[in-house]
Amino acid sequence: MGHWYLEPVAGLVPLNGENAARHLAAIASAAAEENVPRVVELLTGNSPVAAFLAAVFDLSPFLRDLARRRPQMLDPIFDKPVEARLDEIRAGIATLACAEGVSESSLMMELRLRKTEAHFLIALADLAGEADAAVTVRRLSDLAEACVRAAVDFLLRDSHRQGKLRLVDPDRPAEKSGWILLGMGKLGAQELNFSSDIDLVVFFDPQAPAVVDPLDATDMFSRLARRLVRILHDRTEHGYVFRTDLRLRPDPGSTPLAIPVEAALNYYEGRGQNWERAAMTKARPVAGDLEAGAAFLKELQPYVWRKYMDYAAIADVHSIKRQIHAHKGHGEIAVRGHNVKLGRGGIREIEFFVQTQQLIAGGRFPELRGRETVPMLKELAARGWITAEARDTLTRQYWFLRRVEHAIQMVADEQTHALPEDDEGLERIAHMLGFADAARFSDGFRAALHEVERHYAALFETAPELSSGVGNLVFTGDVDDPDTLQTLNRLGFQRPSDICRVIRSWHFGRYRVTRSAEARERLTELTPALLQAFGQTRRADEALMRFDELLAGLPAGVQLFSLLQSNPALLKMLATIMGAAPRLAAIITRQPHVFDGLLDPGLLKDLPDRAYLSARLAAFLDGDRNYEEVLDRLRIFAAEQKFLIGVRLLAGAIDPARAGRAFSDLADLTIDAALQAVAAEFATKHGRVAGGRVTLLGMGKLGSRELTAGSDIDLILLYDHDADAEESDGDKPLAPSHYFIRMTQRLIAAVSAPTAEGVLYELDLRLRPSGNKGPVATHIDAFRKYQRGEAWTWEHMALSRARTIAGDAGLRAEVEAEVAAVLALPRDEVKVKAEASGMRAMIEEEKPPRDLWDIKLIPGGLIDLEFIAQVAVITGNVEQDGHATATADTLAHLAPGFATMQARQELVEAYAFYQALTQMIRLCLTGNFDRHDVPPGLADLLLAVTGLPDFGVLEAHLKDMAATVRRHFDRLLPAAKKKRSGRDL
Incomplete structure (x- = not known):
């Protein structure tokens, strides 16, 4: 039979002896069929090697299946040691690209067959103890590099053959080709694990001698990269070579697979992220134009290795550290299911421990710029950056954990790093690592993790914790961290993988707001607190997505991120807006400049009364501006102030009634300014009418100063001359009537037409005399005549809320006097009440409420209260000096002969309750209130503004209130003949 060169150093024990013997016999039978007599004799003999192989095939289904399919892979070890055979395999791979008649499909097959044999032998040598973990990772890395080079060389020669490249030497295709392939991560560091994928970043030099058309180079090299992935990555009947990942390139969501070197250098130097800087410490040219790759990395050195240990560099490293939660050793570590790579005390913590020290010191000490973890531990200790104890402990545990990782992956060739959850699975891993049983392995594994954790946690002792106890929050790289997904889920996010993707996109600097390194660092530091705040909105995913839309529109972010970081109340407010107030969130995302107002430290102290708003508007419009600029600035100002009034309401700095007055004052001021601008602009072309005067009569909620965030504006334009x-x-020149009609149409466009800055207000002029049939501008005499001789009762009811908001002071006084006179006209009280009751019944019939939350239309809702107030005004049943337009004021001053004290009090309470609900709902929502889909944050706001403890209590209160109002309505405004029964919900 001859000598078999792979002698096991230590005995390997199978899980089940009978199964092991059966597996060995099956593979011996397969070897006989393949006519490999030396292998048959080895497997059927009674030797330590046979016992070792039996244990291997019992413990690893993957290796067992490989051996059954290709038992001849065991045969070469009779002639030479594993290392020599691996050298032969790599040498054979290197010749594939230039082999006669090679095609892409034949190359794929050969690579897979040779890689499989090498993979198999590397695993056997590792399990036999012939190779320690350091040798195993180097062998795996050398194998991967050989395969990548062969595929790259083949693709370069193929492109040369097609005339797409002009190679300097087709026998050495990579030379001066300009195609750069950097191995990243474990491939770059030559530390691949058994089932590792390989991370490549692809660049090219469009000026390289081999490039035929520099303008086509991006597409051409990207197509080659795509073919490279297919050659290596695709599964065929022969398996796969290496799973290949190109996502570590700059901004992978928006860049081609191959990137010109100049564009890459610009990206790294201008927008490179902290984690990319750390990743580049392991970058190594592995294939293609190695000389160009080395030159590229040399050019990149100042970005990766900061020469001076300044504050920016320290902040940079701390920023990376803050992306990974520092475990302080509290609590027991569960062995079952533990992620040996990413979990507490795992491989990533050792790698990160080394990388942070390298990033701090490597700029001044070139010897600390190595790619491999363990040699760098030695260098760091030699220079006094870490203790000898840290070096020895972390080196020992690093290689132990790497062995555990290999064992996990050798079971089924799966790219997993988690220990099994079940007893048998854990026992299997223990046996593969030479432990007597799972219990002893668990003790050793747990001790290793605690040692790593102790050193790793020490890194964080000087770095302030932003959000202690949150859990893992790792957004580096391009693969979701399992513990981070759990953390996000625990915080309240339903789609944690989507959230990871969004946060990673922030790091790529695609938005203007995250282009600067400082802004990205600030946002990284803010992220834990941000996620906690959004999680508490109970619609965390929506909140974060809206925040992402906000970031997309902001011009800069350092100041905002710093402010949010130092002001938890403001952060909570932002989270509330994003989670509970889609209307406000939409305003911010469409017009992010409105957010600037939140930077005002006096925001919640300064009340937005008329004087405050008037002064702000005057300052905002100050200067010599043309007509279009004025209209745009009015839109900007109104949007910002609507938003800030809303923020004050959300924060409880103002109550709903004051919010209604503030929204109304804002409309008065901005529409007045728009009228002045329109009048001046119109006069430049058409001049002025002798004695011409204009005033605007505010109707509806504007007239009563009860506007909400979503209210339209009801106006009547009156003129005189x-x-x-x-x-x-x-x-x-224009005739007077035509002049004022045209000017009114211009005003409507100035206020309502959408521009780049949005719409100022939606205007409704249907309350003018004759409604839509009448002219949009009304002469004061026509208005007087109509109101005294032709107007309907409902029009006088509407007039009870009218007040002038803009225009000529003299005409305003005349109109106010006329309105008061019309309202004071004698009327048949019984008839008016009956007509009002009839109108209410008609509204109820033609426009029934959707549900209980249609507060305006429900029986006993807002319309009932408004009708009561309006009828009281026009029938003289209000005890009040002068004409007050506010519904709340009118209800509070109902005459005793009209309503009892109790009725008056209950109506006032109902109106305040309805106003609180409608102000908050209209502030937060753009559409209807859906009782079955209430943002939890909005429900909380409604409870806060009404002082009620529970949403069910709130609904019951609303129902009771409506019943009370309807009862008063039916008594105060009886129907003409027989009493109509109200419709209950």
């Missing part, structure tokens, strides 16, 4: 004026005095 000299009796003998025939036309305006401009270049294009």
Whole structure:
């Protein structure tokens, strides 16, 4: 039979002896069929080697299946040691690219067959103890590199053959080809694990001698990269070579697979992230134009290795550290299911321990720029950056954990790093590592993790913790960290993988707001607190997605991120907006400049009264501006102030009634400014009408100063002029009526037409005399005549809320006096009440409420209260000096003969309750309130603003309140003949 060169150093014990014998016999039978007599004799003999192989095939289904399919892979070890055979395999792989008649499909087959044999032998040598973990990772890395080079060389020669490249030497295709392939991570460090994928980053030099058309180079090299992945990655009947990942390239979501070196250098130097800087410490040219690859990395050195240990460099490293939760050793580590790579005390912590020290010191000490973990531990200790004890402990545990990782992956060739959850699975791993049983392995494994954890946690002793106890929050690289997914889920996110993707996109600097390194660092530091705050909204995913939309539109972020970091209340407010107030969130995302107002330290102290808003508007419009600029600035100002009024309401700094007045004052001021701008602009072309005066009469909720965030504006434009004026005095004169109609149309467009800055207000002029049939502008005499002789009862009811908001002071006084006079006209009280009751019944019939939460339309809702107030005004049943337009004020001053004190009190309470609900709902939502889909954050806000403890209590209160109001309505505004029964919900 001859000597078999792979003698097991230590005995390997199978899980089940009978199964092991049966597996060995099956493989011996397969060897006989393949006519491999030396292998048959080895497997059927009674030797330590046969016992070792029996144990291997029992413990590893993957290796057992390989041996059954290709038992001849065992045969070469009779002639030479494993290392020599591996050298032969790699040498054979190197010749494939230039072999006669090689095709892509034949190359794929040969690579898979040779890789499989090498993989099999590397695993056997590892389990036999012939190779320690350091040798195993080097063998796996050399194998991967050989395969990548062969595939790259083949693709370069194929492109040369097609005329797409002009190689300097087709026998050495990579030379001066300009195609750069950097091995990243464990491939770059030559530390691959058994089932590792390989991370490649692909660049090219469009000016390289081999490049035929520099303009086509991006597409051409990207196509080659795509073919490379297919050659290596695709599974065929012969398996696969290596899973290949190209996602570590700059901004993988928006860049081609191959990137020009100049663009890559610009990216890293201008937008490179902290984790990319750390990743580049392991980058190594592995295939293609190795000389160009080395030159590229040399060019990149100042980015990766900071020369001076300044504050920016320290902040940079701390920023990376903060992305990984520092475990302080509290609590027991579970062995079952533990992730040996990413979990507490795992391989990643050792690698990170080394990398952070390298990043701090490597700029000044070139000897600390190595790619491999253990040699760098030695260098760090030699220079005094870590203790000898840390070096020895971490070196020992690193190789132990790497052995555990290999054992896990050798079972089924799966890219997993988690220990099994079941007893048999854990026992299997223990046996593969030479432990007597799972219990002893568990003790040793747990001790190793605690030792690593102790050294790793020490890194964080000087770095402030932003959000202690949150859990793992790792967003580096391009693969989701399992513990981070769990943390996000625990925080309240339903789609943690999507959240990881979004946060990683922030790090790529695709948005203007994250282009600067400082902004990305600030955002990284803020992220734990941000996620906690969004999680508490109970619609965490929506909140974060809206925040992402906000980031996409912001011009800069350092100031905002710093402010949020130092101001937890503001962060909570932002989270509330994003989670509970889609309307406000939409305003921010469409017009992110409105967020600037939150930077004002006096925001919650300064009340947004008329004087405050007027001063702010004057300052905002100050300067010589053209017509279009004024209209845009009015939109900007109104959007920002609507938002800030809403924020004050959300924060409880103002109550709903004050919010209604503030929204109304804002509309008054901005529409007045728009009217002035329109009048001046219109006059440049059409001149002015002699004695011409204009005023705007605010109706509806604007008139009563009870606007909400989503209210339309009801207006009537009234004008007057000299009796003998025939036309305006401009270049294009117009008759007075035509002049004011055209100017009103211009005003409607100025206020309501959408521009890049949005819409100022939606205007509704249907309350003017004759409604939509009448002209949009009404002469004061026509208005007077109509109101006194033709208006319906409902129009006088509407007039009870009218007030002038803009225009000529003299005309405003006349209109106010006329409105008061019309409201004071004698009326048949019984008839008015009956007509109002009839109108309410008609509304109820034609436009029934959707549900209990249609607060305006429900029986006993807002319309009932408004009708009561309006009827009281026009029938003289209000005890109040002067004409007050606010519904709440009117209800509070109902005459005793009209309503009892109890009724008055209950109506006032109901109106305040409805106003609180509608202000908050309209502030937060753009659509209807769906009782079955209430954002939890909005439910909390509604409870806060009404002072009720529970949403069910709130609904019951609303129902009771509506019943009370309807009872008063039916008594105060009885129907004409027989009493109509209210419709209960």
